[in-house]
Amino acid sequence: MAERDELVRFGVSFPAPLIEQFDQYIDEQGYTNRSEAIRDMARRSLLEPSRMNGDEHVAGTIVLVYDHHVSDLPIVLMEVQHRFHHDIISNMHVHLNHDQCLEVIVVRGELARLRSLHRQIQAQKGVIYAELSVTYADKHDASKEHKHT
Structure with a gap:
């Protein structure tokens, strides 16, 4: 405050x-x-995504747990993420046990698009859990100014 x-x-x-x-x-x-x-x-x-307007520019995460033994699920999840590559900053993949994987996908963009990405992930057979969590973000793309030397 x-x-x-x-x-x-x-x-x-x-x-x-x-x-x-x-x-x-x-x-x-x-x-x-x-x-x-x-x-x-x-x-x-x-900051609940359901309370925010779809045109808001946000940053956040999609956290999912899925059974990687479900037929073609890892491939399907990768294809979904590729369709939203402009909205995905990074992701992390963790093997929880023999059957389950956890992914954290860091996202930034228009909330309506991120909701669509979340729904497409959540709807896949074998996805046990998927949650979108966001906060407001400036529309200004700081990554274009941040230079690595």
């Missing part, structure tokens, strides 16, 4: 069992007070 932001106080009522669970959560997460935890939860909920 910026120093110039005005703080607005408001009251929140919780049932006793819920506030006990919440207090335990904030202690486990290392928050020093309830306000910090509530602010973070509000920010996180406002």
Whole structure:
């Protein structure tokens, strides 16, 4: 939070069992007070991809777990990613066990396109889990300015 932001106080009522669970959560997460935890939860909920406009420019990740023994699934997932190569910055592939792989795909672009990529991945037979997580990003492409020597 910026120093110039005005703080607005408001009251929140919780049932006793819920506030006990919440207090335990904030202690486990290392928050020093309830306000910090509530602010973070509000920010996180406002960044839910389903709440954002499709034309917003965002950056984030698609995390997926899949069974690499499902016929042609690794090839299909690679083909899907190639169709969205302009939106994919990087990816990481991890072998979880004999059957399952985890991939983290770092993405940046128009949210509507990233949602489409996510849906195409999620719909594949053998994909056990797929989640899109995003945050706002500047439309300005900093990679064009960043020179490696």
